[in-house]
Amino acid sequence: MVQPQETFTEGHDSTRAAGTLTSDLVNLGRGFCMGAADTVPGVSGGTVALILGHYQRLIAAISRFDTHALALLFARRWDELWRYCDLRFIIALGVGLVIGAGALASTMHWLLEHRMSQTLAVFFGLVLASGWLVATTIGRWSPLVIGGTIAGALLAFWIGGLTVIGGSENLLYLFVSAAIAICAMILPGISGAFVLLLLGMYHPVIGMIKQFVHGDIGVEVILKLSIFAAGCLVGLALFTRILRRLLSDYRDPTVGVLVGLMIGSLRRVWPLQSPTQATADLPFKERQFDTYWPSQWDGDLWVPFTLIAVSVIAVLVIERAAAGRDSMRQA
Numbered sequence: 001m002v003q004p005q006e007t008f009t010e011g012h013d014s015t016r017a018a019g020t021l022t023s024d025l026v027n028l029g030r031g032f033c034m035g036a037a038d039t040v041p042g043v044s045g046g047t048v049a050l051i052l053g054h055y056q057r058l059i060a061a062i063s064r065f066d067t068h069a070l071a072l073l074f075a076r077r078w079d080e081l082w083r084y085c086d087l088r089f090i091i092a093l094g095v096g097l098v099i100g101a102g103a104l105a106s107t108m109h110w111l112l113e114h115r116m117s118q119t120l121a122v123f124f125g126l127v128l129a130s131g132w133l134v135a136t137t138i139g140r141w142s143p144l145v146i147g148g149t150i151a152g153a154l155l156a157f158w159i160g161g162l163t164v165i166g167g168s169e170n171l172l173y174l175f176v177s178a179a180i181a182i183c184a185m186i187l188p189g190i191s192g193a194f195v196l197l198l199l200g201m202y203h204p205v206i207g208m209i210k211q212f213v214h215g216d217i218g219v220e221v222i223l224k225l226s227i228f229a230a231g232c233l234v235g236l237a238l239f240t241r242i243l244r245r246l247l248s249d250y251r252d253p254t255v256g257v258l259v260g261l262m263i264g265s266l267r268r269v270w271p272l273q274s275p276t277q278a279t280a281d282l283p284f285k286e287r288q289f290d291t292y293w294p295s296q297w298d299g300d301l302w303v304p305f306t307l308i309a310v311s312v313i314a315v316l317v318i319e320r321a322a323a324g325r326d327s328m329r330q331a
Contacts (some may be wrong), residue, residue: 026093029095030054036104047188053131056247061086063240121271121304125311131262133319138252145256152260158269162198171227177201178231183239188258271304272297
């Protein structure tokens with residue numbers, strides 16, 4: 001979990017301590033969890049990164065893909081580039097993310113199709129407990145921190161209730177959509193895939209990727225995928241720099257906003273929801289959902305709420321065990 005003293009301002013101390021096979025496996029597991037979470041609508045890989053305590057390190061590492069990194073690359077100073085960009089961490093995390101998304105995509109799709117209430121209940125409990133634990137790392141709950149938390153919660157809650165708009169074939173719209181979605185992807189509480197869906201670009205982008213994978217490669221597909229990739233890179237480069245500075249100089253208010261985003265995202269994983277009649281026969285990604293209060297729900301209540309409680313307890317027990325191990329090591 002995120003610890004109050006975690007800073008990772010320069011990126012070198014962590015890489016010195018992390019150059020072991022054990023840390024590689026841990027980072028692989030972290031990436032696996034992020035990839036698995038990204039397969040669930042409304043759950044962000046950024047949320048998992050914040051929960052597992054490597055969020056600031058991830059932001060710092062991504063923000064270091066800059067002109068200095070390019071200079072090291074062109075000068076072929078591989079060792080310095082490896083340390084400067086924390087590439088060992090990034091590679092292990094990236095491999096785990098791809099494995100997690102690929103391995104669990106079909107399983108998660110089946111669970112959401114056939115056990116939606118129970119599946120969302122588990123994630124609701126995980127996010128709820130983790131949001132509480134991250135909130136405990138805030139040193140002082142000043143009016144600014146409280147305001148930031150409320151603003152983050154309202155923003156995520158509002159986004160979670162938006163309906164899909166029509167996309168556009170315009171290349172500038174594709175570029176801007178990519179930049180917005182990639183920023184959302186690294187923010188806790190906001191799913192990048194969901195943002196693409198809201199902007200009407202999820203299915204066009206997935207369609208282009210499928211064309212490329214199947215070898216149906218034309219000039220138009222290459223151009224649009226290049227524009228999309230450029231938008232992702234620009235958005236990621238700019239946003240991570242801003243976020244890294246905020247976490248460094250205004251840690252408590254920034255973490256407050258991140259906690260708020262996690263709280264607001266609970267709207268998307270509320271277990272008592274079902275597809276609307278108009279969209280019930282559409283593929284899962286295209287469905288719209290109605291949410292219900294417990295008094296309005298026709299199905300069982302004890303199963304989802306028991307799963308929420310079990311998930312909350314599991315997170316708290318794991319956190320307590322991890323804190324105990326850290327105390328023993330320090331002693």
